Amino acid sequence: MDYLISFLPFLLYSLTFILFVAQFVKVGKRSKISVKTLNLPPGPWKLPLIGSIHHLVGSLPHYRLRELSQKHGPLMHLKLGEASTVVVSSSEVAKDVMKTYDAMFAQRPHQIGADIMCYGSTDIATAPYGGYWKQLRRICSQELLSNARVRSFRSIREEEVANLVRYIETKTGSCVNLSEKVACMTSAITARAAFGEKCKDQEEFISLVKKLVKVSEGVLILDLFPSHKWIHELHRKYDVIIGNIIREAEKSIGEEEVNSLLSVLLKIKNQGALQHPLTIQNIKAVMLNMFGAGTDTSSAVIEWAMSEMMENPKVMSKAQEEVRRVFGSKGYTKEESLEELKFLKAVIKETLRLHPPFPLLLPRECRESCEVKGYRIPVGTKVIVNAWAIARDPECWSDAEKFYPERFMDSPIDYKGFHHELIPFGAGRRICPGISFGVSSIELCLAQLLYHFNWELPNENKENLEMTEALGAYSRRKTDLVLVPISYNPLSHS
Numbered sequence: 098m099d100y101l102i103s104f105l106p107f108l109l110y111s112l113t114f115i116l117f118v119a120q121f122v123k124v125g126k127r128s129k130i131s132v133k134t135l136n137l138p139p140g141p142w143k144l145p146l147i148g149s150i151h152h153l154v155g156s157l158p159h160y161r162l163r164e165l166s167q168k169h170g171p172l173m174h175l176k177l178g179e180a181s182t183v184v185v186s187s188s189e190v191a192k193d194v195m196k197t198y199d200a201m202f203a204q205r206p207h208q209i210g211a212d213i214m215c216y217g218s219t220d221i222a223t224a225p226y227g228g229y230w231k232q233l234r235r236i237c238s239q240e241l242l243s244n245a246r247v248r249s250f251r252s253i254r255e256e257e258v259a260n261l262v263r264y265i266e267t268k269t270g271s272c273v274n275l276s277e278k279v280a281c282m283t284s285a286i287t288a289r290a291a292f293g294e295k296c297k298d299q300e301e302f303i304s305l306v307k308k309l310v311k312v313s314e315g316v317l318i319l320d321l322f323p324s325h326k327w328i329h330e331l332h333r334k335y336d337v338i339i340g341n342i343i344r345e346a347e348k349s350i351g352e353e354e355v356n357s358l359l360s361v362l363l364k365i366k367n368q369g370a371l372q373h374p375l376t377i378q379n380i381k382a383v384m385l386n387m388f389g390a391g392t393d394t395s396s397a398v399i400e401w402a403m404s405e406m407m408e409n410p411k412v413m414s415k416a417q418e419e420v421r422r423v424f425g426s427k428g429y430t431k432e433e434s435l436e437e438l439k440f441l442k443a444v445i446k447e448t449l450r451l452h453p454p455f456p457l458l459l460p461r462e463c464r465e466s467c468e469v470k471g472y473r474i475p476v477g478t479k480v481i482v483n484a485w486a487i488a489r490d491p492e493c494w495s496d497a498e499k500f501y502p503e504r505f506m507d508s509p510i511d512y513k514g515f516h517h518e519l520i521p522f523g524a525g526r527r528i529c530p531g532i533s534f535g536v537s538s539i540e541l542c543l544a545q546l547l548y549h550f551n552w553e554l555p556n557e558n559k560e561n562l563e564m565t566e567a568l569g570a571y572s573r574r575k576t577d578l579v580l581v582p583i584s585y586n587p588l589s590h591s
């Protein structure tokens with residue numbers, strides 16, 4: 098009975114929500130959302146109005162949004178009641194939003210879910226634009242994720258990738274669930290960089306954050322049912338574990354030179370010379386970002402790159418030939434050699450183009466009313482940039498749907514936020530600060546997987562590798578990538 102009573106508010110919420118949405122959404126026989134065009138005051142909005150609020154937009158997949166924008170234009174207005182969202186689907190409009198008017202669109206929309214999970218939205222990713230966020234962002238770029246700091250984690254990356262290679266070597270000729278193993282590796286790299294070597298709660302922490310990340314995909318649920326017990330229960334568990342880890346880390350500060358992300362943050366907090374003093378709660382929120390934003394994203398890129406190369410064996414051979422030539426018979430010995438892997442870098446760019454881990458980036462909000470392409474965007478409008486659709490726009494890319502890394506070989510186009518046709522890390526003030534951290538693990542891991550092994554599909558799906566994406570805010574494979582590694586001996590080929 099108690100159980101039923103506790104579910105009553107949940108059911109009432111659901112019913113109200115469905116009735117509310119049903120007024121605006123006409124779901125046809127084949128689940129088509131009806132679209133109307135309407136002139137909206139104030140300003141020259143002549144954009145499609147579809148029955149949706151920003152919550153729903155979050156759950157509309159990027160490919161459905163592309164279909165809609167192909168019909169209704171690269172700046173599309175979605176509205177339900179008084180809540181407005183614009184969806185950007187061309188590189189030109191993205192440039193306006195993330196460069197010309199970047200300061201106007203550097204806000205994140207307020208989300209109740211983020212308030213619960215991220216200690217009142219005091220992390221970097223969901224903090225409102227302003228002095229506190231700017232300070233965190235500076236700490237993040239100069240101290241936590243600077244190139245020098247990322248270089249200092251080199252031995253961690255090398256050890257974890259070597260562990261993965263050793264494990265795969267024991268499985269030569271049999272099936273390996275690469276998705277699972279690569280996800281463990283990226284989590285281990287992030288955990289050791291974040292907490293240092295001596296963290297005994299690491300495993301528990303990683304498994305809890307995985308659950309939290311899954312839940313955060315459904316921001317809709319968090320925002321609609323903020324009082325529901327399990328959300329708070331999950332957050333309480335996170336708080337206890339990260340609290341223990343921080344207490345342990347505080348003990349070793351000053352004892353030895355530790356450069357884990359957590360110890361750097363604690364030192365900055367203790368120095369106290371900040372305009373917005375950092376609290377332990379703030380540090381807990383930032384640590385959640387490092388894991389939430391940093392682990393599944395990198396492993397998804399590795400998975401997709403391997404999948405695409407399995408689908409395109411000529412690309413695989415070319416990438417293997419390059420790595421084996423550059424590394425020679427000794428294999429990987431120095432990080433600098435990664436710089437010579439021009440084709441592998443192109444493979445990674447092409448993977449990020451076709452499979453950006455956040456196809457819709459992270460949502461933004463308009464801070465000040467402004468005009469984009471002749472349309473007045475009122476303050477408070479939510480903005481979604483469909484980076485996935487832009488990266489497949491035939492106006493920008495020839496043979497846009499084809500996996501063709503060669504397109505980047507003599508091209509200046511990069512993913513660092515200057516070329517708005519390729520923005521897997523976003524652009525402007527809110528661009529991802531973890532590019533160098535993420536890409537350095539991706540490059541090393543792929544290079545080693547290509548150097549040490551030839552890869553085959555398991556017998557049961559020899560003809561057909563499943564390439565479907567799972568539904569959700571992150572772009573990941575619907576099914577795990579299972580492959581058969583065959584160990585490669587460089588000496589027998591030299």
Ligand code: HEM
Nearest residue numbers: 221222390391394395458459522523524527529531534535
């Ligand atoms: C392949 C790997 C990664 C991808 C594709 C990726 C992508 C993104 C994207 C699309 C955004 C939103 C940008 C925008 O709004 O314009 C973002 C933000 C962010 N990312 Fe990443 N990310 C990756 C790795 C990482 C790593 C390794 C870390 C940290 C260790 C990280 C930390 C963050 C943070 C803190 C933000 C919030 C920035 C802000 O709001 O100011 N990311 N990332």
